Amino acid sequence: MNVCISGFGAVSSLGVGLEATRQGLYAPPKLPTLPTRVDTSLRLPVFEVPLAGESGQPGGFTNTMLELALTEALDQAGLTRSSLAGRKVGVCIGTTVACQLNNIPFYDDLRSGRAASADLFRRYVVSAPAEWLRRELKLDGPAINVSNACASGADAIGIGALWLEQGACDLVIAGGADELNKVPLDGFHALGICSKQPCRPFAADRDGLNLGEGAGVMVLERPDDAKRRGHCPRHTLAGFGKAADAYHITQPHPDGVGLEIAITNAFRQAKAKPADVAFINAHGTGTDVNDRVEGQTLARLFPPNFAYMSTKSLVGHTLGAAGALEAIFTCIMLEQGVVARNHRCPACPPDIPVAPLSADLAFDGDLALSTSLAFGGSNTALVIKRMS
Amino acid sequence: MFIGNFVAYSDQALPGFELLTPELLKRTRERATLRRADRYTTLIVSAALALLGDDAADDGLALITATAFGTHRTTFSTLDDILDFPEAQILPTRFSHSVHNAxxxxxxxxxxMRGPAIALAGFEQVLCEALELAKTFLHGGLCTRAMVIAAEEKALLTEKAHELWPERFAADMPEGVVGFLLSLxxxxxxxxRLLLDRSARVSLSSPFTFxxxxxxxxxxxxxxxxxEHHL
Structure with missing residues (x-):
C-alpha cells in the first residue's frame, strides 16, 4: 500500500488544531475533569474539548469538531472546499455516538406518546457524519459511516486508502469523530471499565479508562495525483490490517489472535517487518484486559525493548475518533522524530513483559504502527511512514 | 463480483423475500447459541448462517453489515434504564449490545470468522455502499469472499419514522434482512454476476436498506x- 497522507487536522482535549496538538503531546499532561456538557450524576473524569458546543443534539458537537478538523486537513493538503468540486472524492468517517439517536428527552417524549420533536429526528437522519460531509461539500463519491466501535476511525482511514488503490475515487476525506455523551458514559461505567482517576494505560495499578472526545481527519491521495498538483505530502499510509477475534462481544481474545493477524497483514502490505518500526502508538485504554492482551501480544511480535506508548493518558478514549486521532498523533511524532512518553506508568507492570516508554524518546526511523482494538474483537493496525 | 449465495427475509410478503418467522429466529438462536443477543443481531446471524450453509468460514471471509437504524430497540432499552433507574444501575449487557458492531x-x-468485519450505518444507500466496499475488499486482497448483510428491525423509532418525516419514510416499514455472499x-x-454502477443509481435513496x-x-x-444483476 502506498497512499499519501496529504494533510490532517485534529481536535481533542489537547486543543483545536495541529499546533496545540503538537505542544500537548510533549507537555505535562492535562488532567481529566468532571464533564461540564453532559448531565450526569456519575463523578467520572473525562477529557473535554475546550470548545463551547451543543452536546447531545444529533449532528451538533460531533460535526462541529469534524468540520474544524476537516478545514485544517484541507488547508494542510493545499486544497479548498471549492477545489474538491468535480473531483471524485470519497468520505469515510468513523463514529459511534453519531449513528445512534441517543437523545434522552426525545426518546422520553416518544415512549410516552407525547409529540416527539420531528426536527430533532430529521437532524439525526441528515447528520450521519460522512453523508453530511458529502452533502455539505457537494461531492458525489462514496460516503460511509463506519460504526466499528473503538476501531472506527482507524478503519475509516484504511478503507479510504483502499478506495484510492482500487480507483473508487481520486481523493479521500477519512477520519473519525465522537463527542462525549451520557449513554456511553453510563454504559462504560456499567461495564465497570471507567476509572475515577486519571487513566493509567499499561500501569500495574490501571483501573479503567477516561472517556474523551474529538475529531481527526486525514486527506488521502495517490502519490501521482499529489505530485501532479505540486503537493509534497510528508507521510504515507503503508499498511492497513484488519482482523476479528471470533471470541467475545466485549473482551479481546486472551491471546490477541485477531490483533496479531491485523498487525501481520499491515506489515505484509507495508513490505516491512516489526523490527522496522521506530515505535508503536498502542490502543492502551487503561483497562485491565485490553492493556494486558495488547501488551503481551506486542511483546510477542516485536523485538525486545521495542518502544510503545498510549496517548489515552493525554486525551482519553475518544471512541470513534480514537483510531484517527492516534494515526495523526503518530504522524506528528514521526515528523518530530520524538515519540511521546506513556504517562502515569512508572514501572513495568507484572503482567506485561515490556514497559511502555516512561520518557520521551528521540529516534531515527521513519516507520510507526498505530493499533486499535474494539468491542466485538475488532482489531486494526495502520503502518505509517514518514516521507524522506 | 460473483454471487455465491443470496438470502432475504422479511416480516412482510415482499417479492423475493422469504417470510421472517419466529421459528427462523428461534432456530438461529439455538444453532448459534445466542443467549443474550438482541433481535437485530439475530437477524444478521440468521442471514450469515443461511449464506454459508454447510461451508466453513475461513480467514479469507470478510463481513460487512449495513443498517440505517441499527439496534435501536436495545439502544432505547438502555435509555429506559437511564430514565427509570438511577444512572449508575443501567444494565451493562444492554449497553454492549446497543453498539452497532455487536x-x-x-x-x-x-x-x-477472523477475517475483516466492518459495521456501516447510514441513511443514504448504505447497502449499495456496503456492496461497493465488499468489491474494494475483494480486489484489494483483504479477503477472498465477503458477506454483505443489511438489516432493519422493527422498533419504536422505525414505527414512528413516517409520522416524524412522512416525505422520507414509508408507513409500516417492513422488518428484515438481506445477505449476499460475494467472490471474484x-x-x-x-x-x-453483480455489476455495480454508482452513476446509474438514482432510486435507492430509501433509508430502508433492504x-x-x-x-x-x-x-x-x-x-x-x-x-447478470445491475445495481
Missing amino acids: AAAYVGAALK SPQDNRRG GGDAKLFQALAHADATS
Whole structure:
C-alpha cells in the first residue's frame, strides 16, 4: 500500500488544531475533569474539548469538531472546499455516538406518546457524519459511516486508502469523530471499565479508562495525483490490517489472535517487518484486559525493548475518533522524530513483559504502527511512514 | 463480483423475500447459541448462517453489515434504564449490545470468522455502499469472499419514522434482512454476476436498506450462475 497522507487536522482535549496538538503531546499532561456538557450524576473524569458546543443534539458537537478538523486537513493538503468540486472524492468517517439517536428527552417524549420533536429526528437522519460531509461539500463519491466501535476511525482511514488503490475515487476525506455523551458514559461505567482517576494505560495499578472526545481527519491521495498538483505530502499510509477475534462481544481474545493477524497483514502490505518500526502508538485504554492482551501480544511480535506508548493518558478514549486521532498523533511524532512518553506508568507492570516508554524518546526511523482494538474483537493496525 | 449465495427475509410478503418467522429466529438462536443477543443481531446471524450453509468460514471471509437504524430497540432499552433507574444501575449487557458492531461480533464468534468485519450505518444507500466496499475488499486482497448483510428491525423509532418525516419514510416499514455472499472467483458463482454502477443509481435513496431495489431482490431469488444483476 502506498497512499499519501496529504494533510490532517485534529481536535481533542489537547486543543483545536495541529499546533496545540503538537505542544500537548510533549507537555505535562492535562488532567481529566468532571464533564461540564453532559448531565450526569456519575463523578467520572473525562477529557473535554475546550470548545463551547451543543452536546447531545444529533449532528451538533460531533460535526462541529469534524468540520474544524476537516478545514485544517484541507488547508494542510493545499486544497479548498471549492477545489474538491468535480473531483471524485470519497468520505469515510468513523463514529459511534453519531449513528445512534441517543437523545434522552426525545426518546422520553416518544415512549410516552407525547409529540416527539420531528426536527430533532430529521437532524439525526441528515447528520450521519460522512453523508453530511458529502452533502455539505457537494461531492458525489462514496460516503460511509463506519460504526466499528473503538476501531472506527482507524478503519475509516484504511478503507479510504483502499478506495484510492482500487480507483473508487481520486481523493479521500477519512477520519473519525465522537463527542462525549451520557449513554456511553453510563454504559462504560456499567461495564465497570471507567476509572475515577486519571487513566493509567499499561500501569500495574490501571483501573479503567477516561472517556474523551474529538475529531481527526486525514486527506488521502495517490502519490501521482499529489505530485501532479505540486503537493509534497510528508507521510504515507503503508499498511492497513484488519482482523476479528471470533471470541467475545466485549473482551479481546486472551491471546490477541485477531490483533496479531491485523498487525501481520499491515506489515505484509507495508513490505516491512516489526523490527522496522521506530515505535508503536498502542490502543492502551487503561483497562485491565485490553492493556494486558495488547501488551503481551506486542511483546510477542516485536523485538525486545521495542518502544510503545498510549496517548489515552493525554486525551482519553475518544471512541470513534480514537483510531484517527492516534494515526495523526503518530504522524506528528514521526515528523518530530520524538515519540511521546506513556504517562502515569512508572514501572513495568507484572503482567506485561515490556514497559511502555516512561520518557520521551528521540529516534531515527521513519516507520510507526498505530493499533486499535474494539468491542466485538475488532482489531486494526495502520503502518505509517514518514516521507524522506 | 460473483454471487455465491443470496438470502432475504422479511416480516412482510415482499417479492423475493422469504417470510421472517419466529421459528427462523428461534432456530438461529439455538444453532448459534445466542443467549443474550438482541433481535437485530439475530437477524444478521440468521442471514450469515443461511449464506454459508454447510461451508466453513475461513480467514479469507470478510463481513460487512449495513443498517440505517441499527439496534435501536436495545439502544432505547438502555435509555429506559437511564430514565427509570438511577444512572449508575443501567444494565451493562444492554449497553454492549446497543453498539452497532455487536452483530458482527456475534457472527464472528458463531462462525469462527477472523477475517475483516466492518459495521456501516447510514441513511443514504448504505447497502449499495456496503456492496461497493465488499468489491474494494475483494480486489484489494483483504479477503477472498465477503458477506454483505443489511438489516432493519422493527422498533419504536422505525414505527414512528413516517409520522416524524412522512416525505422520507414509508408507513409500516417492513422488518428484515438481506445477505449476499460475494467472490471474484467464477468457481463460487451460484447466483450470477453483480455489476455495480454508482452513476446509474438514482432510486435507492430509501433509508430502508433492504427495501431499495425490489426488482433486484426478486430476480436474485430465482437467479442462477448465468444471470447478470445491475445495481
